[in-house]
Amino acid sequence: MEILIKAVYILIFPGLLFATVFGLWLAGIDRKLLARMQKRVGPPVLQPTYDFFKLLGKETIIPANAAKVTFLAAPYVGLISLVVTALFIPIGGLQAFGGMADTVVILYLMAIPSLAIIFGGSASGSPFAGVGVSRSMVSIMSYELPLILVLLAVGRAAAYGGYTTFSLEQITVIQQLTGPFLLDWRLIPAAVAMLLVIPCEVGAHPFDVGEAETEICEGPLVEYSGAPLAVFKLSHCIKMFIMTALFTALFLGGVTTGMLWLDVIIALVFCTIVTVVSMTLTHAVMARFRVEQLFKFFWTVVSGLALVSLILVWYV
């Protein structure tokens, strides 16, 4: 029975199936609203789903000078680690696997999909992928520092008995008592920093230096086609879901009505709103950062915001 519930967790509810469906929905909303912001009609909300299924039906080409096994395995490694990450994030108070140090685990697990893209890109043997890989590394380095600072600040705010917490469960419980952290003035800079970290982590437009379509032909994904590309695109959508769900858990958690399913729906609505604010709006109003600009921006402005929050939480 225990195993069956775990299997349901992994395969259906916060796991593979749900993450896929909701991730594709978020990506569809993102594309539709982006188009509306640009005064276009835009694609149907199901467009990312069509893209995904179309790519599944395409031929998979393996370049002659690619490392075949790494090239084909990388997307699946990334997808699996994302599904595992989804299990650790509480959605409306429902957390499949919890522990003492969720945020640290999430931090580690979230690095794997980015690394999978880097490995896949390096294995493809294309010079465009090479450039993209080096840029992806820079973007990982850029967002990791502010993300850690944000997690620390929130953990400190949710401290119980003087100990900074790394448990998302405890963060949710504290928010049920004190109200969402987004309303806490000390944590507002951290929330802004987190909103800027989300698109960088996902690799969405203003911070997509690694996968710049117009410059380096989608960087590490340049040689991918067919099903592996579909899995990478799906990973991108699931990342959107995970990062927005993480934001919801960190800053908008603890909104409770007593009914679990209603809590979950509220959390998903929050996820959608966070996607629109953090990803769609930045995509619509900003041009792409250059690599060194991205690094500078994240290590000064965004990290600075997170640091301000951390100091405020610690001393005020």
Place this chain on the structure above:
Amino acid sequence: MIPFLREAVSGLFSKPSTEGYPFVPKEAPAGYRGRIVFHADQCISCGMCERVCAGGAISTTSVETEEGQLITRKFFLGSCTFCNTCADFCVKHAIELTQDYHMVARCEDDLVVTGTYLKKKPVKKAPPAACGQAEEPAAEGPKPREDGLPVQDPAKCVYCTLCAKKCPAGALTVDRAAKTWTLDEDKCIACGTCHDVCPKKCIIM
């Protein structure tokens, strides 16, 4: 960044500026040069269009039959620049560029506009008899010929040679010094270009 933000949010709540084209039909603006329409019945096979075509899109094939030549003129839109030069040069306005822009094809034949017409053999009459009849009313100037070929009025003609220069078929020979105007009846295609260009209006058709 604030103005962009305002623009994006206002775009979110205003009507999109997209046209509904594939679902709503749309007319091309007046004067748009699209698909060629060839009025074969008006063509006089002067070949001017073929000569002036920049893209080499126009070709002609002819089949000899008992009644005359069966001429097929082909316009390959896949090679056309839609410059309108052929239509401009056509003295009979047999070529027309319409506003139809739906020129999409899976095979080459769908992009070809053709027109076929019969060029009848010229009916040759015995020259002395014709001349003899035309002799009497010569005082009022020459009469138009029955087969549609041009006739010159020597009383008005100044032998400027403009008609010979403009003749697409090279059927006219004009000698300024000798003051002669001769027509090669086999070459003449009765297009009327000489009639149109004559500054003295001395060519009758």
Place this chain on the structure above:
Amino acid sequence: MFKKLIDNSAAKSPWLFHINAGSCNGCDIELVAVLTPRYDAERLGFKLAGTPRHADIVVVSGPITAQSKDRVVRTIEQVPDPKVVVTLGSCPRSCNVFKGSYSVVGPLDKYVDIDVSIAGCAPKPEAIIDGLALATQILKEKRGAKE
């Protein structure tokens, strides 16, 4: 059911890859116009792909110049099946006014099969939308033919 889903999606999400094989830029501009808010081809699922590996529809403009010939052929070969080759404007179909030039080795159908030709010099964006819609139809047919 799965196969039907993929078949239906094939016609709804065609990604374009655009090759300029010595075009005068007229057709290129019109193709970009199709993606602007005014014509917004994205509402039909069209997207400009960065690399031939991601593309479904290859749009070629320009007469094939001697320099670009090898690259065009190689790029089209890199597109995974099912794919559709669309010629944009008169040039790739027949070399148009560049016919007979020492540097032009077109037309394109000497080297690859053309599926859809869009005539015009340059074609109106509406005509391009027509052509791309026809191309998605062919894409769907080709998927059916493949399996």
